[in-house]
Amino acid sequence: MALLVVEDLHKRYGKEEVLRGVSFTLERGETKVIIGPSGTGKSTLLRCINRLTEPDRGRIWLNGEEITSRRTNIYKIRAQIGFVFQDFNLFTHLTALDNVRLGLIRVKRMPRREATERAMRELARVGLADKANAYPAQLSGGQQQRVSIARALAMDPKLILFDEPTSALDPELIGEVLQVMIELAEAGMTMLVVTHEMGFARSVADEIIFMEKGVIVEQGPPEVLFTNPKVPRTAEFLRKITEFYGESS
Amino acid sequence: MTASDWQGLLKGVPSLLGGLGINLQILLGLVTLGFLVGIVIALIQVYGPRPLATLAVGYEWFFRGVPEMVLLLLIYYGLRQFHVPITPFIAAVVALGLRSSAYQSQIFRGAIQAVGSRQMMAALSVGMTRLQAIRHVILPQALRLSIPPWSNEFSSVLKDTTLASAIGVIEVFKRARFIIGRQYGLALPAFMLVALFFLVLTYMGNWILGALERRYRIPGFEAKGTGERF
């Protein structure tokens, strides 16, 4: 069984049907990129996967355990799924080190010393060991996002969800975050990434999922989607987005 | 003022200071009660299930709406009526504390909402429970934001402690009136002295709260450099 299985996911907000039957799988070590127009339900999909938002219908399994079952301990599941937000969402009153360490101490109940060592290792991994004692407001956007990746990594996640991790960044800061993500993919981390960075999608993703209006329109390896998509709408969207965001990365 | 007035005033100072001690005790009690209940009410309003949250809103509305003097009398004489052996001191702490809890809950609610749901979401995403997130992420930030408005509430309840005299607590205001009763010429100086006491206490309280605010200020948010103001 795949590491992550999503089956027929539905979600509505009031009258608006945001997810209308989304199904896909993610193998261990795989990176999949989700693209699609604004308001299509990409963020909603990611939030349903660790049940920050409760789906209305459909089932999700992580490592064979059904996340959507009422009997699962959702807190245990969330600790195994990293989440990287568009605007970082670091805990503003804590230093970089404490941001990374908090989950280890409070959720994993790791002894303080061990937690500190682990957190420092993750900060070093994203190149920010020297910023351990800085507060979020003292860091650039790119640095904040790298700390938030370290925060996710520290929990030893089976999977990390990225929701437009570079969209809030100044262009010159995007590269440093993408670099960290590329290294993660190379190290075999399983990742599901919502992004407009087509260069990243092209070179790193095993598969691209094109979503529109709450359904998956088409999915496949980047080579296929970029050069020979089955659905005309996919080609049109890819052309538009590549024009708009470029392929700088 | 005659020489005997001065003498009378001087003799009255220890009694007034003793009375002020009672005011401080009431203050400590009511602020603590108001703080604890206020936080719980605020948390229920923001995170509680709908019916409970509505109840908490009603609570806030009631205790903010009833004049404190009426509340004081209501609780003291009301409980007495039902043969609850409540002392005037305890009644004052409870009445003023509950009133303050309503105001404090409004302060804390605003601060919790200012911290924002994204911080909660980030905390949940690493596997924390709601209570852990509130304890380690939301409240530490919300309490910092609460200090300036809380200073206002502090100054206000400090002065309100004199209302306890209305149900027979022998605090500083009551004692000033005793002194004046004995020596009418002391009316002005005695009240001025009481006013001075409260001015000093307000100043000290706000100084301590200001120091607390500086102590817990989150680095990176203050204006950088020396003497720069924005």
Ligand SMILES: Nc1ncnc2c1ncn2[C@@H]1O[C@H](COP(=O)(O)OP(=O)(O)OP(=O)(O)O)[C@@H](O)[C@H]1O
């Ligand atoms: N908490 C919510 N309450 C009500 N409606 C919501 C909520 N969250 C999202 N929506 C709606 O659901 C739809 C999909 O939103 P979502 O954020 O998932 O889209 P998206 O694909 O991530 O878009 P973007 O590219 O702009 O981030 C939008 O129309 C949005 O208004």
Ligand SMILES: [Mg+2]
């Ligand atoms: Mg989104």
